[in-house]
Amino acid sequence: MDPATGQKKQVRVGFYDIEGTIGKGNFAVVKLARHRIVKSEVAIKIIDKSQLDETNLEKVYREVDIMKQLHHPHIVKLYQVMETKNMLYIVSEYASRGEIFDYIARYGRMSEPCARTTFAQIISAVEYCHSTGVAHRDLKAENLLLDAQMNVKIADFGFSNRFAPGERLSTWCGSPPYAAPEVFKGKHYSGPEIDVWSLGVVLYVLVCGALPFDGSTLQSLRDRVLSGKFRIPYFMSTDCESLIRKMLVLEPCKRYTIPQIKRHRWLGGACDQVRTSPPSAVPPALQEPNEQVLRVMQSIGIDVARTREVYYRRLGAEQQLRSLRRH
Numbered sequence: 001m002d003p004a005t006g007q008k009k010q011v012r013v014g015f016y017d018i019e020g021t022i023g024k025g026n027f028a029v030v031k032l033a034r035h036r037i038v039k040s041e042v043a044i045k046i047i048d049k050s051q052l053d054e055t056n057l058e059k060v061y062r063e064v065d066i067m068k069q070l071h072h073p074h075i076v077k078l079y080q081v082m083e084t085k086n087m088l089y090i091v092s093e094y095a096s097r098g099e100i101f102d103y104i105a106r107y108g109r110m111s112e113p114c115a116r117t118t119f120a121q122i123i124s125a126v127e128y129c130h131s132t133g134v135a136h137r138d139l140k141a142e143n144l145l146l147d148a149q150m151n152v153k154i155a156d157f158g159f160s161n162r163f164a165p166g167e168r169l170s171t172w173c174g175s176p177p178y179a180a181p182e183v184f185k186g187k188h189y190s191g192p193e194i195d196v197w198s199l200g201v202v203l204y205v206l207v208c209g210a211l212p213f214d215g216s217t218l219q220s221l222r223d224r225v226l227s228g229k230f231r232i233p234y235f236m237s238t239d240c241e242s243l244i245r246k247m248l249v250l251e252p253c254k255r256y257t258i259p260q261i262k263r264h265r266w267l268g269g270a271c272d273q274v275r276t277s278p279p280s281a282v283p284p285a286l287q288e289p290n291e292q293v294l295r296v297m298q299s300i301g302i303d304v305a306r307t308r309e310v311y312y313r314r315l316g317a318e319q320q321l322r323s324l325r326r327h
């Protein structure tokens, strides 16, 4: 509080005013923030680097590097990274409706048509990740966020890693109820297969509103997963059951791949309707500065022509650059 005015002091990070806390981690907090001029909402993950050991610091930088290369309508966009000696500020897209997990906890299981649309968006995003050589490795309902239009936004690439065909990973990753049997067995694996197992668990959660494998102890959960047995509720369609059974296959090499999932009759081509052309990767704060913004920028002495030039060069919009130069 500002003692003089008694007003709540506006906390600012760069061009953004902090408006509230969305989530808290060990050494990170995620804040909702709004751009001071264009008023767009973003989420800012604020990390105290001084509290992290070498391994976790390396993990944070790997997550940022991976997020920088991902551009897909159903993956949370990374807009900007600001860094000081001790702090890291990661400015990302804000998914205003929060976790799918909370959505299901509040409204119950999804109808299969709704689950189909949602799952098709998730599949499209994971297929895109794998095409860039990235496996998420921590897919779960808690990391699948929803935006204001109920579109999926995959978040939290903290466990993700690059994989190369033939290369095997071994780190124990992800959340136990979503972890593949080979991960429980401590076997080596390549990323895509464990993502497919987790997606099978995710689909079950969307349609049933419960986990296929659960247990009061890690050991009992492990036994359930390694048995490969799970209950099919009366309301699940045979097509949905068929797809889930092809994803929750114990043998990684017999498990469905993403292309096979997309062709399955339960999805019925829903994946082809997913908007896959990544929208302009330019975040709201860096979009075409509108007249009001330009007036403010002019009033504080910013060279507007130069700003436009930087903006167009960033977009690689050669034709605008040429027209700009013609003026």
Ligand SMILES: CC1(C)C(=O)N([C@H]2C=Cc3c(O)cccc32)c2nc(Nc3ccccc3)ncc21
Binding pocket: 022, 023, 024, 030, 043, 044, 045, 076, 092, 093, 094, 095, 096, 097, 098, 099, 142, 143, 144, 145, 155, 156
């Ligand atoms: C920057 C980024 C990607 C992020 O790190 N988080 C955190 C924060 C909370 C949380 C979670 O509960 C689950 C996953 C990721 C996260 C974000 N949360 C949101 N929306 C939201 C809105 C209401 C409730 C929960 C999440 N949008 C973007 C992000």
